[in-house]
Amino acid sequence: MQSTDRSYFRWYVILLLSVLLFFNGCVCEDKSASEENELCNPDCSEKCGKNANITESTGFLTNRWEFPWSVAIFRDALVAGQMPKHILLCGGTLVGRDAVLTTAECVLHKTTASLRVYVGQWDLGERIEGSEEVCIP
Template identity: 30%
Template sequence: MFRGRNMSLILFFYIMICVDWGITKSFSNHDSRIIHGHPTSRGEIEYQVSLQFALEASRESSNERTAHYCGGALIAPEWVVTAAHCTIHKDSKKLRVMVGAWDMHNKNNSKYLIDKLIIHDYDEKTKIGDIALIKLKLEGGQSAGTPLKLAPSDFDPTGQSCLITGWGHLKSHENNDPERLQEAKVLVVSPETCKKMVPTKFPLDRHGSSMICAGGSTEDACQGDSGGPLACQKDGEYLLTGIVSWGVGCATEGMPGIYTNVRNYLDWINSTMEANKSS
């Protein structure tokens, strides 16, 4: 007979946690859904990461109740790359990292604590530098899964339909989060085309190479997909090319999604992992 009151209290505390953790992102950051995508096959995307916050934040165990809020990609046995805006102002002790999951609710999913969180110099106004690295707490010699290789500096994805993956709402403005990992294809457009598509009032990097533009039709990423991978192919192999960063709405016709250009940060990624490698 007290179920209604208990559920109201749970909902209240969940909302308070979301506000505290910045889950209610502004319109310019992507939300937790792949728009007009479809479920992946089991074991197809082993590099996908779910960043989660602990609902029982006082516990240090990686097995407590958690909730998904951002994506990421495994790029080395103990390293994950994600968006800076997913990790800035966050307490890494309250974050958990789920790697290689397909069904979000499978109790056997691998979930890890964070050893180190290293955030690039990120400008919240211009959105430049929207990238962060997470070193996982692993046992000696352990690997968290199958990493996604980084695209080389000379790789040009322009004109290619690339893969985006993530969890969240299947439709805008509806709370119908999928249990299984979703995927969609988005077309990478040239910097010149992107400048014409995105109005000047939005924080597109018009003078540098820190961002990639992709989409602009019916498929898109949104909030909660933030930090997730944009994977493009070279010689039949998928490579990490972009990181979901920001956008104007979700699947807004004529407006591409904006991704951090991973190739622009290769030196920082490699030097950071080298400086913080396990002994």
């Protein structure tokens, strides 16, 4: 394999690892999803994106549904004598219905089986918040 082929293959693998699937069932352009999921924003189809009513930004607090394209990427970690825990690795951006863009460093040397991506998870302290786990191919 030539050097350029290896480089292409490496970036292809990194890109594949960066494309992670996960949906919470509420997609702004799909009104029926909002009706089926009580945790979804009932006015999801009305406005999607940054809240126009924010007058002050503290850098810490956001409103639910304010940044629907933002995702959190976790890895599974085994802690001796305890249940597996999800450790926050980094963030990402939802760039399609089933594609997430993140940094290569975030997923480098990680297996897809050890990664978890949460889309629509507003409170990271809540274990289940209207989300659904999807296998990563």
